[in-house]
Amino acid sequence: MPHLHIEKFNEISFPSEHNGVSFNFIATNVNNDKEKLIAVSFEEEDFFLLVKEEENRNLLKTDKLTRPASIHNVHRALSAYANLAELNVLASNVLSGQKNIHLEEVTALKKIEYFANDFPTGREVRIEVGFGSGRHLLHQAANNKDILFIGIEIHRPSIEQVLKQVSIQNLDNLLVLDYDARLFMELVPSNLVGKVYVHFPVPWDKKPHRRVISTSFIEECRRALKVDGQLELRTDSENYYAYSYETFIAFNKTVLHINKNKDIAIVSKYEDRWRKMEKNIYDVTMINEEDSEALYIEGNFEFSKGKSSFEEILKLHKTTNRFEGGFIHFERAFKMDDGIMLRLSMGSYDRPEHLYLIIKENSVSYYPELPLKSKSNLEAHKILDGILNG
Numbered sequence: 133m134p135h136l137h138i139e140k141f142n143e144i145s146f147p148s149e150h151n152g153v154s155f156n157f158i159a160t161n162v163n164n165d166k167e168k169l170i171a172v173s174f175e176e177e178d179f180f181l182l183v184k185e186e187e188n189r190n191l192l193k194t195d196k197l198t199r200p201a202s203i204h205n206v207h208r209a210l211s212a213y214a215n216l217a218e219l220n221v222l223a224s225n226v227l228s229g230q231k232n233i234h235l236e237e238v239t240a241l242k243k244i245e246y247f248a249n250d251f252p253t254g255r256e257v258r259i260e261v262g263f264g265s266g267r268h269l270l271h272q273a274a275n276n277k278d279i280l281f282i283g284i285e286i287h288r289p290s291i292e293q294v295l296k297q298v299s300i301q302n303l304d305n306l307l308v309l310d311y312d313a314r315l316f317m318e319l320v321p322s323n324l325v326g327k328v329y330v331h332f333p334v335p336w337d338k339k340p341h342r343r344v345i346s347t348s349f350i351e352e353c354r355r356a357l358k359v360d361g362q363l364e365l366r367t368d369s370e371n372y373y374a375y376s377y378e379t380f381i382a383f384n385k386t387v388l389h390i391n392k393n394k395d396i397a398i399v400s401k402y403e404d405r406w407r408k409m410e411k412n413i414y415d416v417t418m419i420n421e422e423d424s425e426a427l428y429i430e431g432n433f434e435f436s437k438g439k440s441s442f443e444e445i446l447k448l449h450k451t452t453n454r455f456e457g458g459f460i461h462f463e464r465a466f467k468m469d470d471g472i473m474l475r476l477s478m479g480s481y482d483r484p485e486h487l488y489l490i491i492k493e494n495s496v497s498y499y500p501e502l503p504l505k506s507k508s509n510l511e512a513h514k515i516l517d518g519i520l521n522g
């Protein structure tokens with residue numbers, strides 16, 4: 133992740149603009165004034181830069197929660213701030229050059245709003261969850277030109293590597309999304325998808341709630357799959373295979389196929405490694421046999437008028453509110469010139485959203501964008517609105 137190691141942090145006056153980058157406001161952690169967030173707008177993207185003043189080093193870096201679709205924009209914002217605030221930079225991995233030409237040309241990288249606002253439904257869709265090096269995804273897209281492939285990853289270097297290939301191979305049937313696939317599946321229209329590939333997911337033996345395969349993930353996949361559509365899990369972990377089998381078999385009206393050491397058309401980087409180590413590879417394929425009801429999610433993310441005082445709201449810091457099917461946890465609190473900001477996680481336990489909430493005298497708003505419109509997020513929002521009203 134891009135960062136600058138600086139001698140000392142200097143604050144500019146807000147708002148300011150430099151080299152096309154707008155610096156809108158600064159927020160300081162209420163419980164640690166050595167941690168600050170700088171709100172930036174650049175090329176229609178809003179995000180934070182994070183300042184951390186530590187005992188033996190000071191850093192200006194990417195805020196992981198709000199990082200924009202183009203990492204190039206973080207590089208630009210870091211350089212512009214350093215320049216404007218006349219920071220003495222001791223070490224840096226910030227690039228000063230032009231955008232990678234492949235990334236500039238490629239329109240394949242989409243934000244979640246693209247899918248939330250108008251999901252492409254003109255042709256069959258296939259989804260690959262956690263595509264890693266992208267070998268399988270790129271092979272499938274190149275060989276099935278009339279099908280739209282959507283690749284979902286949370287590892288930025290893998291995303292950039294695949295975008296480069298999309299440009300080199302001139303693929304117009306492949307879209308890429310940097311997002312948690314478990315949440316994404318909730319907004320895929322019903323009966324649209326031909327295949328969902330989950331190849332070599334992280335087993336998360338010690339943190340099973342982070343696994344991609346779960347009852348709710350299978351439920352959403354099944355709803356999104358057309359009749360005869362398939363959810364394909366491939367894993368080298370016997371433990372993950374056993375856990376997944378148990379989770380799949382609880383579903384009615386589905387057909388399951390189990391395979392051991394099946395050969396497939398293209399071998400991923402992980403599979404290559406396991407094959408060389410002569411590990412067993414397990415496939416669980418679920419075939420959907422049912423038509424599902426259309427996706428319909430009701431509700432909005434508006435806040436009601438009137439709320440508790442800033443002091444009362446700041447007391448929420450570190451508290452957790454649990455409700456049926458989900459929770460809201462107030463992770464951090466920040467002070468701004470004209471209000472306060474909370475960082476929270478909320479929604480369902482296995483698919484929480486992490487976001488910021490800006491609270492001013494007459495308004496409450498999510499930053500930089502609304503949560504994904506899912507049932508559990510809407511439920512969490514209703515409860516959050518109630519909490520803010522005391």
Ligand SMILES: C[S@@+](CC[C@H](N)C(=O)[O-])C[C@H]1O[C@@H](n2cnc3c(N)ncnc32)[C@H](O)[C@@H]1O
Pocket residue numbers: 261262263264265266284285286287290311312313314330331332333334344400401402403
């Ligand atoms: C072990 S790698 C396998 C990569 C690739 N499928 C292969 O076979 O080589 C698992 C990948 O899943 C990604 N991943 C993990 N959790 C995810 C999630 N919730 N949503 C999207 N991608 C995820 C990780 O970043 C990682 O690249």
